[in-house]
Amino acid sequence: MSKGKLLFIPLFVALYLFSFAHPAPFNIGKETYSEDESFDDTSMTFDYNEAHSFIKNEMKKYGYLKKHSSLMEFKAALKNFQEVLEIEESGEVNEQTMAAASKPRCSQTDIFHTSSPLSKRSKWSKKHFTSPNSISLTWCLSEFTTDMSPVETRRIVKKAFDIWTSQSNIRHEKKIGLNFEEASSKDDCDINIMFATGHHGDEYAFDGTDGSIVGSKQSNVLAHTFFPGYTYPLNGDIHFDDSEDWESDIDAVGGPGNRKRYFPYILSHEIGHALGLDHSLKTNALMHPYYKNIKLSEIKLSVDDKCGLLWNFNGPSNFCLYVWLMSQVVAVQRLPSRNNHAKIPKCTTSNVEKNTRRNIKSELQLNDEDVKHYTIIVCNFLAGLQLWKNTPQYNPINSFEDQFRENQQTTLVDGTTAFRRLIRHAKHLQESSRRSPLDEDFFNNNFFESFMAEYENN
Known part of the structure; x- marks a missing residue:
């Protein structure tokens, strides 16, 4: 049984995905749902070359892989793709990946790398x-x-x-x-x-x-x-x-x-x-x-x-902003400059801060001052998360890594405005001598205990 390509038509700005590994404002107006018919392991012999070509095309089609990529970039992108497919992240093309990538899915791109204006919206009038x-x-x-x-x-x-x-x-x-x-x-x-x-x-x-x-x-x-x-x-x-x-x-x-x-x-x-x-x-x-x-x-x-x-519908929410901030943990880990000895990267021990600043500037279209402040918030969050993970309240059975692994999620076209509001609010708190996300001790144990209690109940 032969299988194949999905139809995707870019038309109108609707939403964008946000994560450091896969930043993505995008254009879209029509979403199509389709089924790939490219591989059926019950009726075909696995052909590595065909599988490699198919998987590579799928990753390009859905935004996981750029047009021209090195072998290292291909393996990293394949691990991301395998994660979404809910299979072992081997970084290798195999029968399991071929079969999983051939499952029915929506034909809309998952991750977008091209910038587009964030002012338009996909919202009812x-x-x-x-x-x-x-x-x-x-x-x-x-x-x-x-x-x-x-x-x-x-x-x-x-x-x-x-x-x-x-x-x-x-x-x-x-x-x-x-x-x-x-x-x-x-x-x-x-x-x-x-x-x-x-x-x-x-x-x-x-x-x-x-x-x-x-x-x-x-x-x-x-x-x-x-x-x-x-x-x-x-x-x-x-x-x-x-x-x-x-x-x-x-x-x-x-x-x-x-x-x-x-x-x-x-x-x-x-x-x-x-x-x-x-x-x-x-x-x-x-x-x-x-x-x-x-x-x-x-x-x-x-x-x-x-x-x-x-x-x-309601606009920016602190809870959802922090949910999305969590999604950046896994993405940051996958930067080439990641600290290999820490599950959660530290801005002080690697180039995470530099990469964070660069990606925020290019993908969120914030000005230099806002980029500076939001980078501080991200780094404070990561530092607080590392400390909280080492407390008795942390439950390794339901690990943060597992939860963060799944949190590269959808944000909407108001994203830039929302982050600016978070920054303004943080600056206002700091200027009025109240604890702010810009303070190193804001993301403390009490914050994560309260936040996770809310997160796990939704």
């Missing part, structure tokens, strides 16, 4: 907000599939929206009000959900059950979603390729040769894009790029999913 923190959106099913009954399809859609409504809030943070109602007609709905084949009214025709063949690889687009910032009336719409075999029963999907697509999970993921979110690299996040067959009633939003939504 003000007319949809009933209050500063509450939004009301309507949905409709304009075209059904014959694979599932209209009653069953509508039931799944309601439950998928309920996931976002009921799970989106973070304890002790300003609450988000999400209200989704079925519209009386297609003309009155904000999120039009439809099943279609081939050319279906937008410029992105579906490719049919077997997809399109590119060389020896096969690309098969299952669905696409238009972000809120896309041109009306397509903005927010979710389209599924009706040439596929859609299934609502999780027990009927999976297994060798099974071509059924589990509609509930894919829909729940696509709703996140319709709300303006992009991918999270946290493996248990609903917005993780790789498809999972998880029963609809068991789908849970991760702290990444919640923080992405919170930031998009």
Whole structure:
């Protein structure tokens, strides 16, 4: 069985990923969901050269690898890619990596290296907000599939929206009000959900059950979603390729040769894009790029999913800022100048501070003064984390490294503004002689005990 490339079309600024290893403002307007058909270890003999070529192309396609990379850079990028694939981070091309990289996934890039203006946003217009923190959106099913009954399809859609409504809030943070109602007609709905084949009214025709063949690889687009910032009336719409075999029963999907697509999970993921979110690299996040067959009633939003939504709707949150700050720990460790004798790098013992300063300046578009202050905050955080890790309160069974490993997550287009606000707040506290993130002792044991108690409960 041949497998292949995924379709990705850059169109409109929506969000950006932030981490030191993978900084990324980006342009995107339509998100497509697809399945690679490039490798099936039950029916093909492993070919190293073919696998190496395929994996290298996948890493380039999804942002893990630059166009021209050294062998060392390739191995480091491959370890990052294997981490997201949830397999052993060997840095070697093997059958396990080939099989994992061929799993169904969203075809949108995970990591972006090109800069773009951060002023645009993928957020619903003000007319949809009933209050500063509450939004009301309507949905409709304009075209059904014959694979599932209209009653069953509508039931799944309601439950998928309920996931976002009921799970989106973070304890002790300003609450988000999400209200989704079925519209009386297609003309009155904000999120039009439809099943279609081939050319279906937008410029992105579906490719049919077997997809399109590119060389020896096969690309098969299952669905696409238009972000809120896309041109009306397509903005927010979710389209599924009706040439596929859609299934609502999780027990009927999976297994060798099974071509059924589990509609509930894919829909729940696509709703996140319709709300303006992009991918999270946290493996248990609903917005993780790789498809999972998880029963609809068991789908849970991760702290990444919640923080992405919170930031998009409510603006900057200290809790989420520190969640994202945590994500930088693993990325910083992977710098060539990392301190090999410490799991958590120290700005005072390596070039971490220099690299941090350079990356913040280039990727967050902060001025020199803001770069200086935010670098201090990062270094203070790392120093405090190192000290906290050595206290009796630290639980090695649920190690920070394991938690940080999964936290290269999605941030939104207001990122630069948010970091500037954090810096201004820190400076204000310091100027008024109060403890500030700019102070070396701000990130103390009390801070991490309180923060982790909140983090682990979300």
